[in-house]
Structure formats: structure tokens, C-alpha cells
Amino acid sequence: xxxxxxxxxxxxxxxxxxxxxxxxxxxxxxxxxxxxxxxxxxxxxxxxxxxxxxxxxxxxxxxxxxxxxxxxxxxxxxxxxxxxxxxxxxxxxxxxxxxxxxxxxxxxxxxxxxxxxxxxxxxxxxxxxxxxxxxxxxxxxxxxxxxxxxxxxxxxxxxxxxxxxxxxxxxxxxxxxxxxxxxxxxxxxxxxxxxxxxxxxxxxxxxxxxxxxxxxxxxxxxxxxxxxxxxxxxxxxxxxxxxxxxxxxxxxxxxxxxxxxxxxxxxxxxxxxxxxxxxxxxxxxxxxxxxxxxxxxxxxxxxxxxx
Amino acid sequence: xxxxxxxxxxxxxxxxxxxxxxxxxxxxxxxxxxxxxxxxxxxxxxxxxxxxxxxxxxxxxxxxxxxxxxxxxxxxxxxxxxxxxxxxxxxxxxxxxxxxxxxxxxxxxxxxxxxxxxxxxxxxxxxxxxxxxxxxxxxxxxxxxxxxxxxxxxxxxxxxxxxxxxxxxxxxxxxxxxxxxxxxxxxxxxxxxxxxxxxxxxxxxxxxxxxxxxxxxxxxxxxxxxxxxxxxxxxxxxxxxxxxxxxxxxxxxxxxxxxxxxxxxxxxxxxxxxxxxxxxxxxxxxxxxxxxxxxxxxxxxxxxxxxxxxxxxxxxxx
Amino acid sequence: xxxxxxxxxxxxxxxxxxxxxxxxxxxxxxxxxxxxxxxxxxxxxxxxxxxxxxxxxxxxxxxxxxxxxxxxxxxxxxxxxxxxxxxxxxxxxxxxxxxxxxxxxxxxxxxxxxxxxxxxxxxxxxxxxxxxxxxxxxxxxxxxxxxxxxxxxxxxxxxxxxxxxxxxxxxxxxxxxxxxxxxxxxxxxxxxxxxxxxxxxxxxxxxxxxxxxxxxxxxxxxxxxxxxxxxxxxxxxxxxxxxxxxxxxxxxxxxxxxxxxxxxxxxxxxxxxxxxxxxxxxxxxxxxxxxxxxxxxxxxxxxxxxxxxxxxxxxxx
Numbered sequence: 001x002x003x004x005x006x007x008x009x010x011x012x013x014x015x016x017x018x019x020x021x022x023x024x025x026x027x028x029x030x031x032x033x034x035x036x037x038x039x040x041x042x043x044x045x046x047x048x049x050x051x052x053x054x055x056x057x058x059x060x061x062x063x064x065x066x067x068x069x070x071x072x073x074x075x076x077x078x079x080x081x082x083x084x085x086x087x088x089x090x091x092x093x094x095x096x097x098x099x100x101x102x103x104x105x106x107x108x109x110x111x112x113x114x115x116x117x118x119x120x121x122x123x124x125x126x127x128x129x130x131x132x133x134x135x136x137x138x139x140x141x142x143x144x145x146x147x148x149x150x151x152x153x154x155x156x157x158x159x160x161x162x163x164x165x166x167x168x169x170x171x172x173x174x175x176x177x178x179x180x181x182x183x184x185x186x187x188x189x190x191x192x193x194x195x196x197x198x199x200x201x202x203x204x205x206x207x208x209x210x211x212x213x214x215x216x217x218x219x220x221x222x223x224x225x226x227x228x229x230x231x232x233x234x235x236x237x238x239x240x241x242x243x244x245x246x247x248x249x250x251x252x253x254x255x256x257x258x259x260x261x262x263x264x265x266x267x268x269x270x271x272x273x274x275x276x277x278x279x280x281x282x283x284x285x286x287x288x289x290x291x292x293x294x295x296x297x298x299x300x301x302x303x304x305x306x307x
Numbered sequence: 308x309x310x311x312x313x314x315x316x317x318x319x320x321x322x323x324x325x326x327x328x329x330x331x332x333x334x335x336x337x338x339x340x341x342x343x344x345x346x347x348x349x350x351x352x353x354x355x356x357x358x359x360x361x362x363x364x365x366x367x368x369x370x371x372x373x374x375x376x377x378x379x380x381x382x383x384x385x386x387x388x389x390x391x392x393x394x395x396x397x398x399x400x401x402x403x404x405x406x407x408x409x410x411x412x413x414x415x416x417x418x419x420x421x422x423x424x425x426x427x428x429x430x431x432x433x434x435x436x437x438x439x440x441x442x443x444x445x446x447x448x449x450x451x452x453x454x455x456x457x458x459x460x461x462x463x464x465x466x467x468x469x470x471x472x473x474x475x476x477x478x479x480x481x482x483x484x485x486x487x488x489x490x491x492x493x494x495x496x497x498x499x500x501x502x503x504x505x506x507x508x509x510x511x512x513x514x515x516x517x518x519x520x521x522x523x524x525x526x527x528x529x530x531x532x533x534x535x536x537x538x539x540x541x542x543x544x545x546x547x548x549x550x551x552x553x554x555x556x557x558x559x560x561x562x563x564x565x566x567x568x569x570x571x572x573x574x575x576x577x578x579x580x581x582x583x584x585x586x587x588x589x590x591x592x593x594x595x596x597x598x599x600x601x602x603x604x605x606x607x608x609x610x611x612x613x614x615x616x617x618x619x620x621x622x623x624x625x
Numbered sequence: 626x627x628x629x630x631x632x633x634x635x636x637x638x639x640x641x642x643x644x645x646x647x648x649x650x651x652x653x654x655x656x657x658x659x660x661x662x663x664x665x666x667x668x669x670x671x672x673x674x675x676x677x678x679x680x681x682x683x684x685x686x687x688x689x690x691x692x693x694x695x696x697x698x699x700x701x702x703x704x705x706x707x708x709x710x711x712x713x714x715x716x717x718x719x720x721x722x723x724x725x726x727x728x729x730x731x732x733x734x735x736x737x738x739x740x741x742x743x744x745x746x747x748x749x750x751x752x753x754x755x756x757x758x759x760x761x762x763x764x765x766x767x768x769x770x771x772x773x774x775x776x777x778x779x780x781x782x783x784x785x786x787x788x789x790x791x792x793x794x795x796x797x798x799x800x801x802x803x804x805x806x807x808x809x810x811x812x813x814x815x816x817x818x819x820x821x822x823x824x825x826x827x828x829x830x831x832x833x834x835x836x837x838x839x840x841x842x843x844x845x846x847x848x849x850x851x852x853x854x855x856x857x858x859x860x861x862x863x864x865x866x867x868x869x870x871x872x873x874x875x876x877x878x879x880x881x882x883x884x885x886x887x888x889x890x891x892x893x894x895x896x897x898x899x900x901x902x903x904x905x906x907x908x909x910x911x912x913x914x915x916x917x918x919x920x921x922x923x924x925x926x927x928x929x930x931x932x933x934x935x936x937x938x939x940x941x942x
Binding site: 062064084087088091095096098099100103104105106107108109114117118120121165 | 512513514516517518519520521522523524532535536538
């Protein structure tokens, strides 16, 4: 799917099924047959509303949740079933930042404890070397060490906390960052700074999987976009193509509902959401390439046609 | 004892409200404020100003002081037949004597010691067991949780007193330490459940995931991330278990199921009852132990209520 | 004039002193006007909304006057305000979807709400059902428990309940924040429809999302650190703002079509001042690229154009 460039993370036919109800009788399919990849130094957005399974996919990639079927490969190696020591090695390359900055910090400890938490990845490192590393990562996220070291989380702002978490990931010199709704809880004026930071880090070679429900953010920052609905991919491809020429009815509906600052809703058609496929056990619809680097799901809901 | 469990449950219900989960809606947070007073000093500030906490603590600490220092103030030992029988309090026998001629004061202060021993040991064991099982079940979830839950429910449902009677009948409990251990092994279930539910809610907080992503294993996460966050909860749980253990111990001793070779407050009351002290009007024999138990356990519970207000800002009157 | 607010000042009591949440707010809303109240977190917009209906016991009314349809609202007195709540002034509070009691059916919640206001449920039931159908909910919503409804459905139910007695003023506090994009549009359009059908005379829509306000509101009032910064028609605020804060805020919003490679948007450095001891003079001074000596004196909220008010020395000059 990625033309040219090196594929770093491959998600192949991944599904996640939860057993719910008494004695686990009913099955809830949160993710259904999702396949996509992330190249080195590329930002891919996973866009979906609530219940689309985007956070579940992020957690599975981070090894916080097991896949039910399918494989996740990182640099050729299957990481979907890693345990303990191997998982630790994986975490030196892949890290995550989550939605709520204030929940991501243990409130009784100082904020920079999140940095010392990863010191274990550098056995035998000297204090001066460690301090230099910390200073370098704080610089990279444009945080002033004097304003954030030695403080408690409630003394820092949401934006500073999120940046500190990115700094923690950078300390490990990771290759892929899974950013799960990292700016949805930040103020409008700081959101864009954290987003720009991701863009700058991408220029340094960092790959980012940007999970969000906000289409404007995905459009701003990502190279490629994956649109999810009810755990299935409905459209995926280069961001300009997906946003510029949406083919799936669901994508069209999303784009028409996003409030924008230049057009009003009544000027845009309201697309009603397409009917939902009812069977929970159906296989994921096949993705068809409508143009290079632009795939659309066909089958249940009717795919779109190239205009 | 079931009533005690329920009472403790109500108090814990209030504590559970403290750790209320914030609304599951995306919110935009306040920007950071300038340096605020540290959590510990804020705790002391409120604790010392809460009269319930201060009063309860004062009562318990004075009983403890009496337990430690009291025996040093007398030459009599609790069980020796030292003086005239059935004497009301006098300058020589400060709390009078029993109908066997034993010094009630000596019995009382040694009994206090036994009470604190049973409370600390029994409550401590129940606390450790409850916390260990609760944390493991809450954090690991899955089949481990199911198994531990079943175990907890079984032990919870077993009528403790009946078990203890049977055990006491067969085992010949000789020391208060043994009694304390038995109490500890049977009173942990509600503590385990409480810890489990708290752990469930804390487990979903993202700092636990951050710790996992930093390579921490289960044991480390429970010890360094979860437990410190629940420290207020765990403290209050310990206080309740302490008081509960003393009550159970006193009940056992009163029924004559405790060690007979030494003395405790419950045993004093048992002896007084058997010797018809009430009918004989020997109030000095059963009043001190009764008041002693009420003072310690009541003081502990009042302390706990005060602590609940200290830890939960919403209960404080501003 | 439907609503007139004069010098409204509301503080929160706290251990460390008074948090000056709203300081000297003066504005007016006409009949049938939907005013958006925008700002970032901590700017006082929710406090302003809540003070108009007096729903928070921690608030202390310091000074100021509010007039609704010519009558003064007793916003400093909890019990007197009770008469006006729900009938004249109603609120859809933040997190209202989560505020539906999970152990009661929706119909029972509605009944209890109305009976507590002295309205016989049977008399309004037909109207309630009609409005529910209007917003796309069937009658059997009343027989369901809140957990059986989706987020958007709950939000619409609460909106119908809050406006059942046709209040003059509706305060909608962050009602779209927790919703999916598709529900947001539906709820936003509902707000406008309620106004168009006369269920509500005027509305204050509180949110941090300026894009939604552009779609829904007639005018927008921007707040910063407890003070009013700018008020103008929605079109003017978005396309021709005069206050530096508004300008910077608008330019920091990414839109579909704007990409990082082409245009690098900028945020506003720094953070808002603490409301415990706010600085004298213009509160945006420290972060404002246009600040000059006069900003040490607090700028008044003055009119700079037709229906356009700004609190800035530079803008008013």
C-alpha cells in the first residue's frame, strides 16, 4: 500500500472480539479485519467516531491489549504476542501518549518521574549522561527544564504535560509514537503547538500513528488517513485524496458534518449516515483501490465510485 | 459481627465516593496554578482541625499509654489471688478486687495490652491478606479475579463465629497471638472486596498504562503506582480492621473461647458475668473492661469518620 | 431587549481567597438571538452561564444586575431564583447526558422534574411526545432507561426536557463537546430549530469550539480570564476580529483543507493568568503581541462598529 519508503509497522487482518454478558455469552466485535501500515517517518491518522475501534487498535499496537486474530508486525517481526522481556525491547522502539494528560501522571509523584521511569532502559548510565539526555529531549519538545522539572502534575498545564510525555518517548529514541487523542483535552491555543511538534518530529524521522476523532486535525498533520467505522476500515489512502475526493458515503457524511469556519452547514448537503451492517460475525468488507493510494471498502454499505 | 461488617461497609461507602470517577466526557483542563501546599502538610492541617479525628485519636492514644505504662505502676499481676475478695476501689486496689481476690486494675491494664495485641496482629493480618488478594484480583482481572472472588465470597459467607467456636474447641488456643491470627485469617474478605473495587477504578487511569509502557511488571505497578494512591483508603481500612479485631476478640473471650491462661478485657467480663457481679453490685469489676472496649473501638471509629472528612474535601464544612 | 446584563461580577469562594471567575460583564441579547459564549478553559464562560440561573452554591454574587424581559432576575438569592428556573431561564448543563439518573426511566425523570415545578405531567405529556418526535426520538424513549440510549439521543432528550416550558432564555453549556461529529451537527441544528419554532426566545450557547458557533450562533461573545474580550456577529468574529486574542485564537484553528506542510499555524504562547490574583490592567497583556504602555490600564468594553464591542486599547483606537 505504501509506495516507496520503508514499511515499519504492518497491521494485517487484525480483529478484536470481546466476550461480554454473563459467562461471556455474547461476543462484541470491536475491531474487524483491519489492515494498514505505517512507513518510517510517516504520520498516519486513524480517524473514527466513538465505537469505531480506533483506540483499541492503538492499544493492540502498543501491546496493552491482545489481538484476537491477525498479526501486527514491527520491522518484520511479529509483535502481537510478545511477553515480558521481549515486550520491553519493543517499548524501546514504540511508545504511546494518551488522551488525558492529568490522568497519565500519578498525582502523588512529581511530573518528571515519568522520565525516570524509563531510566531502566539505560542500565549503567551515568548521572551526567542521563541529565544531558533529559535536557536534549526537553529541548526537542520545546519545554524549558526549569519550568517543568521538580514540579507536581497539578502545577503544570495540560500542554506541558503532554509534551513531557512526548519527551519521555523521545528519550528512548523511538521509531513509532502512538498518539491517542493527545490534544483533545487541551485548550485551542496550545493544541496547535503540540500538533506542530509532531510535525517537526516527523521531519526528524519519527513515525506517528495519530488516533483522533477530529478530521481537521487529521487533515492538518497526517500523510495518510484511515477512516474507521464500527471497527472496520471504510476508506484509506493519502490524506489529500481521502479528504479531497471522499468516496465512501460514511466519509462524505463525516466531512459534511464537521463544523468549519468558512462554510455554513446549510450550504453543505447533509448526508445521512449509511445503514449499519447488522451481523456481528461478518467478515470485513474488501478494500478496493479506486486510484493509486486510495482504497475504499465495498460490500455491505455499497462502495463509492470514482467521480 | 455481621452488623459490624455492615457498619464498616457504610463508612467505606463514603470513602468510595471520594475516589469518584470524573465524568467520562472530554473536558478542557485548568492551566497550572502557582505552587500549592503539599498534600502531606495539607493533610495535617485538616486532620488537626477535625475534632472527630482529634478526639478519637486522643482516646485511643490514652488507652494505649495506659496499656503500656499502667502495668508498670503496680506490683500485682492480674491472676494472682492477692487480696480480699470483692472489694470496691480503694487506695490500695485502685479498681477494687474480683470475687477471687484478684486486682481488677492489674487485670484491666494487662487486658488493654492484650486488646491492642489482638487488634494490631489480627487487624494487621487481615489487612495484609485483604490488600494482597484485593490488589491481585482487581489488577489482574480475568480468571484470577474469578477464582479469588469465589474464595473471598466463600470466606465472607462462612459464619465466622461458628468457625471460631469449632476451632477454639479443638485447638486449645493458648495465647492471644494465636487468637489474633485466627481472627486475621477470617476477617479479611470485606477488606479484599473494597480494595478490589478501588483497584478496578484506578486501573483504568492512564498512568498505569504509562507504567506498563515503561516496562513495569504487575507487582511493581501495584506497589509503586496503585497502593500509594490508595494510601488514605488503606489507612482507614486498617483502622477499621484493628477495631473490628478487638471486638471479635472480646466477643470470643466473653464466650469463654479465648485463652484462659492470661487475661483480656473480654475474659474479665466473662468472669464477672459468671460470678454474677451484676447481681452482687460489683460494678468495679465489669465496668472498666466494658468501658475500655467501648473507648478503644469507639475512639477508632470516630477517628475514622474524622479521617474520611479530612481525605474527602467534599465532606468538609468550609 | 430580551436579556440585559450589567457589570455582573461573580466570585468563587476558596480556601486561598476568591477566584474572580467573572469580572464586570455587561452585554445584551435581543429577542430570538442565539449568542455563542466562547473562550478557553478557565475563562469564566461556564461561570457566567451558571450565574444567570444560579445553579452553583459556591458562587458569590458580588455585584451586577441581570434583567430578563424587563424583569430583574434575583440572581443573588437562591430561593427567589427558584421561581424563574425552568420556566423563564433554563439550562442544559455540562455533562447533562451523564446526569440522567441511571436507575430511573426517562419518563419518570421527566415526570418528577415537572411535578417538582408544580406542573401536572399529564397536561404536558402530549407536548413532550410531540417534541420528542420533532427531534427524531420515538415515544418509547420515555419507557427506556438512560443506559439504553446513545449519547446523541440522551443529549436531545435533555434538550427537550429543559425547554418543555418554553423558557425565555436557554443556557446550553458545552452540549456538543462529548458528541460524535455526526451527532454534533444534529444537535447544533436542533438548537437553531428550537429557536425558530419559538420553544426558546433567546439562547446562550457556551462552548470552546468556535467552529460550531459559526454554524449555529448569530453573535459570539469571546471571554478571556474572566473578562469580556469581544462581541460581534458570528461572521465578524470569525472573519474580521479586532481583539488580538480573538485574532490569534481564530488563526490557531486547523481546518479541513489546511495542511502542516503548506501553512504552519501558530498557537498563543504562555498561559492565562490565575484568577485568584489577576493582574491589573488588560489581562491578556502578557501574551499579547500588540501590548503597549496603555495596556496597564484596563480597557473598557466599548463599541467599535455596529453591534461590535471590543475591550482593547489598540482595537478601539
